[in-house]
Amino acid sequence: MTLKRTVTVYSLGWIVAITLLHSVLNLGLFSARSGATTGEKYRIGFLPVTCHLTCPVTDFINKQQTGKSIFTPVRFNGWPELKEAFLSGYMPATFILAPMAMALREQGVPIKIVYLGHRDGSAVMVRKDSQIYRMEDLRGKRVAVPNRFSNQRLLIFRALKQAGMTVNDITLVEMPPPDMPAALYSRAVDAVSSGEPFMAQTEMDGYGRVLWLTKDVWPNFISCVLAVNEDMIKNHRETVQELVNGIARSGKWLDQTMDHRMEAAQFVSGPEYYNQNPRLLSFVLSKPPDRVKYTNLTLVRKDFEEIEALGLESGILKGTAHFEDYADPSFVTDENAINPWNWEGKKP
Amino acid sequence: MSAPAVVVRNLWMTFPAKRHGQPIAVLENVNAEVATGEFVCIVGPSGCGKSTLLNIIGGFVRATRGEVMVEGEPVDGPDPRRIFVFQENGVFPWLTVSENIGFGVRGKKEEERRRIVRHYTEMVSLTGFENAYPRELSGGMRQRVEIARALAANPDIIYMDEPFGALDFITRLKMRADLTRIWQSEKKTILFVTHDIEEAVQLADRVVVMSQRPATVKEVIPVGLPRPRDLDSHGYLETRDRIFHSMGMSLRIGENIA
Amino acid sequence: MELGGEKTVNGKSRIVLPLCVGVAVLLVWHIAVRISHSYLTPTPLEVLRGIAELIQKGLLFKYMAASLFRVTCGFMLAVVIGVPAGLLLGWFQLAFQAFNPMLQILRPISPIAWIPLAISWFGISDAAPIFLIFLASVFPIAVSAIAAVQNMQPVYLRAARNFGLSGGELFRQVIFRASLPQIITGIRIALGVAWLVVVAAEMIAVNSGLGYLIIDARNAGKRYDLIVAGMVMIGLIGLVLDLIVRQLEKFDEVRWGYASRE
Numbered sequence: 001m002t003l004k005r006t007v008t009v010y011s012l013g014w015i016v017a018i019t020l021l022h023s024v025l026n027l028g029l030f031s032a033r034s035g036a037t038t039g040e041k042y043r044i045g046f047l048p049v050t051c052h053l054t055c056p057v058t059d060f061i062n063k064q065q066t067g068k069s070i071f072t073p074v075r076f077n078g079w080p081e082l083k084e085a086f087l088s089g090y091m092p093a094t095f096i097l098a099p100m101a102m103a104l105r106e107q108g109v110p111i112k113i114v115y116l117g118h119r120d121g122s123a124v125m126v127r128k129d130s131q132i133y134r135m136e137d138l139r140g141k142r143v144a145v146p147n148r149f150s151n152q153r154l155l156i157f158r159a160l161k162q163a164g165m166t167v168n169d170i171t172l173v174e175m176p177p178p179d180m181p182a183a184l185y186s187r188a189v190d191a192v193s194s195g196e197p198f199m200a201q202t203e204m205d206g207y208g209r210v211l212w213l214t215k216d217v218w219p220n221f222i223s224c225v226l227a228v229n230e231d232m233i234k235n236h237r238e239t240v241q242e243l244v245n246g247i248a249r250s251g252k253w254l255d256q257t258m259d260h261r262m263e264a265a266q267f268v269s270g271p272e273y274y275n276q277n278p279r280l281l282s283f284v285l286s287k288p289p290d291r292v293k294y295t296n297l298t299l300v301r302k303d304f305e306e307i308e309a310l311g312l313e314s315g316i317l318k319g320t321a322h323f324e325d326y327a328d329p330s331f332v333t334d335e336n337a338i339n340p341w342n343w344e345g346k347k348p
Numbered sequence: 349m350s351a352p353a354v355v356v357r358n359l360w361m362t363f364p365a366k367r368h369g370q371p372i373a374v375l376e377n378v379n380a381e382v383a384t385g386e387f388v389c390i391v392g393p394s395g396c397g398k399s400t401l402l403n404i405i406g407g408f409v410r411a412t413r414g415e416v417m418v419e420g421e422p423v424d425g426p427d428p429r430r431i432f433v434f435q436e437n438g439v440f441p442w443l444t445v446s447e448n449i450g451f452g453v454r455g456k457k458e459e460e461r462r463r464i465v466r467h468y469t470e471m472v473s474l475t476g477f478e479n480a481y482p483r484e485l486s487g488g489m490r491q492r493v494e495i496a497r498a499l500a501a502n503p504d505i506i507y508m509d510e511p512f513g514a515l516d517f518i519t520r521l522k523m524r525a526d527l528t529r530i531w532q533s534e535k536k537t538i539l540f541v542t543h544d545i546e547e548a549v550q551l552a553d554r555v556v557v558m559s560q561r562p563a564t565v566k567e568v569i570p571v572g573l574p575r576p577r578d579l580d581s582h583g584y585l586e587t588r589d590r591i592f593h594s595m596g597m598s599l600r601i602g603e604n605i606a
Numbered sequence: 607m608e609l610g611g612e613k614t615v616n617g618k619s620r621i622v623l624p625l626c627v628g629v630a631v632l633l634v635w636h637i638a639v640r641i642s643h644s645y646l647t648p649t650p651l652e653v654l655r656g657i658a659e660l661i662q663k664g665l666l667f668k669y670m671a672a673s674l675f676r677v678t679c680g681f682m683l684a685v686v687i688g689v690p691a692g693l694l695l696g697w698f699q700l701a702f703q704a705f706n707p708m709l710q711i712l713r714p715i716s717p718i719a720w721i722p723l724a725i726s727w728f729g730i731s732d733a734a735p736i737f738l739i740f741l742a743s744v745f746p747i748a749v750s751a752i753a754a755v756q757n758m759q760p761v762y763l764r765a766a767r768n769f770g771l772s773g774g775e776l777f778r779q780v781i782f783r784a785s786l787p788q789i790i791t792g793i794r795i796a797l798g799v800a801w802l803v804v805v806a807a808e809m810i811a812v813n814s815g816l817g818y819l820i821i822d823a824r825n826a827g828k829r830y831d832l833i834v835a836g837m838v839m840i841g842l843i844g845l846v847l848d849l850i851v852r853q854l855e856k857f858d859e860v861r862w863g864y865a866s867r868e
Contacts, residue, residue: 003786003857015678022675025668026814048825074730074813077821081810084725178824182646201828271663275826408764428770434761441862442783452769483862501769 042232042239043072043091045082048274049177050196050284050292051118051224052095056273057250057264061341070242075273078176079147086111092232093243098225098304099311100149105326106318110230112328113299115244117224118251121292122152122214123199124159126191127184128207135163135212141190144175144183151223152193154310159217167314184208195223196292197276200284215290222303233328244331245338251294252340254285259344261285299329351420353505353537354382354405359414361400373562374400378414380556380565382505387531387538389548391591392558398541399509401563405539406432406507419504428452430505431498435513438494439482445469446478448493452501468496471530488519492526499530505537512547524550528575545595549588550577557594567594648831656835665819670839672814673804676732680739680807681800688744688796689789692751697781702752713745718806725810735807735815742803743796750792754785787855787863794851801844816840 001009046052059073074091076082079100086094087109095117104111124143126132132141145153153172160167175183177194181201184192191211192199202208214221226247233240253260265281268274274281284291301323311317332338361375374397382388392398403409405416407426416423418430426432431452439448450465469475472492482490491511498506512520528551531538542548548555549571557567569590573583592599632650639649648656660666695702695709717738728734758781766780808817816836823832855864 003854003859006857007854011682015682018671018675018678021671025671077809077825080722081725084722085730088726088729090725090730176824181828185645205828275822277826277828406768408767426764426768428768430768432764432768434765437759437761438765440762440765440780440783442786442859444858481858481862 041069041072042093043074044243045074045076045085045091045094045096047076047079047082047095048276049194049198049224050281051121053254053264053268053292054117054247054250054294055095056268057254058246060267060273061250061253061343062246065341065343070246073273075275079149086229089229092229093240094227095224096227097147097149097151098222098307099151099154099316100147101225101227102304102308102311102321102326103149103317105321111227111326112230112233113225113227113304113326114233114240114328114331115226115247116222116297116299117226119220119222119293119296120214120290122155122193122195122221122223123291124152124156124191124193124211125184125199125202125208126211127187128209130190130209132191132211135159135165138191139165139169140171142171142173142188143191143193144173144180144189146177146194147174149316150194151221151307152195153316154307154314155214155217155221156193157310157314159212162217181205181208196284197280200287200291201280204280204283213288213291220293220296220303222307241331248297248332248335248338249341251297252338253343254294256340258286258289263344296335298332298335299327301327351384352381353384353386353419354380354539355415355417356380356401356405357415357417359401359404359416360412361397361404361409362412375404375411376562376564378563378565380568382537382539384504384537385535387540387551387553388556389540389542389552389554390556390558391542391545391548391595392563393560393595394543396558396561397563398543398558401558402432402507402509402539402541406430408432428501429503430507431501431503433491433494433498433506433508433511435510436487439490439497441482444479444481445474445485445493448482449496449500451497452503464500468500471499472496472526486519488515488523491515491523495527495530499534499536503536505539508538508540510542511540513542513544520544520547525576527551528577532575545588545591548591549573549584550579555587555591557591569594646828646830648834652831653834653838656829656831657839660819660832660835666839669814669816669819670843672812672818673808673816673840674843676735676807676815677739677800677804679732680736681743681797683736683740684743684747684796684800685793687740688747689751692748692789692792693755693777693782693785695748696752696755696785697777702756706752709745709748713749716806717742717803718809721806721810730810730812732812734810735804735812735817738807738810739800739803742807743800746796746799747789747792750795751785751789754788754792755781757788758784783859787860790851790854790860793854794848797847797851798844801840801847804840816843 044055046055055073059069059071063069071093074085076085079097082094082096083100083104085091086096087104096111098113101111101113132138143156145156147153156170156172157167160169173189175189175192177198180189180192180194180198183189184202185205185207192202199208199210203210214223226244228240228243254264262282262285265278265285269276269278269281304323304327308317308319308322312319356378359375359378361373363372363374365371378401390398390401400409404411405418405423407423407430418427432438440451443451446465446469449468450461453461453464456464465478469478472495474489474492474496477485477489482493485493491514494511512523515523524547540548540551552571555569555571556565557569558564559566569587571587573581573587578584589599636649636651638644639647657666660669695705720738720741721734724734724737728737762780762784763776766776771779804815805817805820808815809821812818816839820833820836823829823836826832855861
């Protein structure tokens with residue numbers, strides 16, 4: 001066969017074959033940009049961190065109880081991609097870092113925080129065999145944080161202030177959370193701080209030790225929040241209400257009993273949600289039990305103004321957006337009116 | 349006598365200056381004529397500009413001054429009626445021998461084309477190699493392909509620019525013999541550039557001797573010898589010596605020229 | 607066969623020799639991991655088990671199909687656009703002068719840098735990684751096509767014009783065919799780049815593909831065995847792709863353009 005004929009035949013044949021194969025094996029892959037809010041099954045973004053646990057929990061329990069989902073959870077692998085997907089209109093709702101949401105609002109993005117994701121749930125870990133026991137021992141050391149807009153950075157800022165130090169006394173480096181355990185192990189950094197379960201992983205694998213948990217430095221600290229596009233509130237308020245209700249109920253459910261948490265660790269660790277080791281998730285959710293909390297998630301102005309102040313001080317916020325601009329607390333007015341899911345796990 | 353096939357009148361060629369230096373004057377006031385059916389050789393020292401002259405006549409280069417008339421018309425670019433045979437790599441390497449030879453007659457009907465290709469393949473003694481690719485052939489065979497390709501297109505004139513220059517001595521002799529044979533049967537007008545004086549005497553009816561650069565026509569020496577040319581004959585040696593002398597070269601190797 | 611230098615290069619050695627190298631690499635790898643008591647680096651056996659796990663979960667072929675699909679689309683697009691564009695730019699001097707600087711500006715920009723724009727233009731779909739792969743591939747192809755035309759032996763053009771070819775016929779019969787060997791070399795390079803970019807291109811939140819597998823394994827915790835398994839699969843497929851393209855070089859229409867040692 002001539003070159004021309006060979007190339008034409010094989011190319012066409014291959015294109016047809018691989019397109020077919022791909023469509024068949026990866027059905028549902030071709031997601032369009034439009035249809036971001038189609039009543040049911042709108043997309044909501046999350047990262048595989050325990051801060052966002054209420055997201056898969058809501059989805060799973062809903063599916064178990066009613067056979068349908070109220071949204072389509074989409075897992076992202078990093079903050080930048082999640083942020084860009086939200087900005088491009090791919091999804092109208094997402095879990096996101098509170099300072100990041102506030103900074104986006106300052107830049108004119110129509111984002112509204114409607115609920116919290118959790119309280120506490122962060123930690124600073126050091127090597128078991130290091131001599132670091134207090135903040136002062138971090139002087140001159142390298143500390144890894146996930147992102148400029150991360151709460152961990154703000155937390156460290158505050159902890160430094162409390163210890164009478166400034167950020168210039170340590171070296172802050174930005175690093176993706178999944179890389180932090182290895183970095184700590186190989187002593188590339190002296191301390192790491194991010195959301196769970198990456199911190200617990202260092203503990204579980206035997207080389208990490210907690211320097212402090214969030215609850216020790218800034219009790220009830222808020223970190224990740226649930227945010228939606230303003231248009232979604234304007235045009236589909238009931239959907240947003242349904243979403244917040246679901247998340248709130250999941251939060252209550254998670255904090256109701258330890259059994260619920262263990263149950264959650266099992267189904268959330270599956271490939272469609274977090275794709276992580278269930279033992280790790282169980283560890284994070286139980287040792288200690290108040291490592292991360294999922295209740296008391298109503299938006300409180302004071303919490304946010306504290307973040308505004310810290311953000312301004314550490315240079316990530318300009319101070320041009322305030323609570324009314326970036327938050328809409330109207331979806332949950334009475335915490336006590338929310339009842340947890342009535343679900344005890346899969347019946348055998 | 350019919351009108352001359354090629355007429356070169358008052359031809360000057362100057363290449364524009366490169367980065368530093370002067371413009372390069374290559375040809376100066378060249379005048380020459382080639383009659384229809386003649387075999388004319390242009391000889392001259394290396395680099396004198398004879399290839400440039402042929403390229404101008406062939407229509408690939410435009411002269412700075414002067415005129416070239418081929419078959420009564422001024423030259424305005426290459427033309428399939430006058431095929432150029434290059435020194436090397438003129439054959440298309442992505443085509444087989446047959447496809448190359450048939451290149452000039454692509455437009456003809458299948459039957460006719462095959463006949464022509466077969467005829468000229470035989471003429472250059474390449475039967476059996478029809479489906480071979482040029483990379484599989486020797487240098488001499490490739491030149492044969494090119495000559496066959498030129499002939500198959502049935503041009504009025506064939507220009508040959510040192511076509512045997514890249515071949516070894518023995519092959520060159522064979523190719524000259526074949527070319528003479530072919531020319532005698534096809535009766536084309538041939539304008540042949542070479543630096544090899546012996547080659548010129550072995551092939552041409554007339555020899556145009558060019559000077560050093562900027563080249564002009566020093567002398568036109570007729571070669572009135574019968575073909576096949578006898579390399580031992582007195583006439584051959586005499587003509588050869590005449591050309592040597594015209595170019596100011598000594599017949600004693602190693603002797604200094606005053 | 608050329609005497610001297612290496613031993614005879616026959617068919618058998620073409621398979622046996624690289625196999626020996628591969629086995630040697632695996633051995634060194636395994637021993638190095640064991641000796642250094644490396645905590646995180648997986649041994650070849652662990653990687654093999656990781657591959658088996660992927661096959662068991664039905665993920666391996668799914669992911670391979672996804673990555674191959676995206677590379678196919680992006681790469682084919684790059685060929686269809688890059689080859690004609692390169693040929694035209696190589697042939698028309700004015701066009702070359704006009705467009706080449708822009709080409710040279712765009713070329714060194716890493717596909718990773720394009721990710722945010724890709725997401726904003728194409729959203730989260732196959733289109734975004736396909737776009738990135740297209741970007742990575744189109745430049746080597748265009749550049750080699752341009753070089754092929756510009757470095758073409760002038761004698762071919764002269765001979766072609768001599769026989770009366772011009773315009774479209776000249777392009778199809780001579781310019782294109784004379785450039786083909788170098789274009790195929792550019793295609794070989796571009797395919798390698800396209801496949802290399804797959805990991806970066808799948809950093810966008812697509813949820814399938816070998817690149818995605820690697821990134822996701824990162825988030826799953828200590829699954830370095832899966833990460834290296836993904837790397838190994840990418841490498842093996844890359845080898846196969848290269849071998850396929852090299853077959854193209856054997857065709858008569860282009861074989862003349864490559865030096866041979868025979």
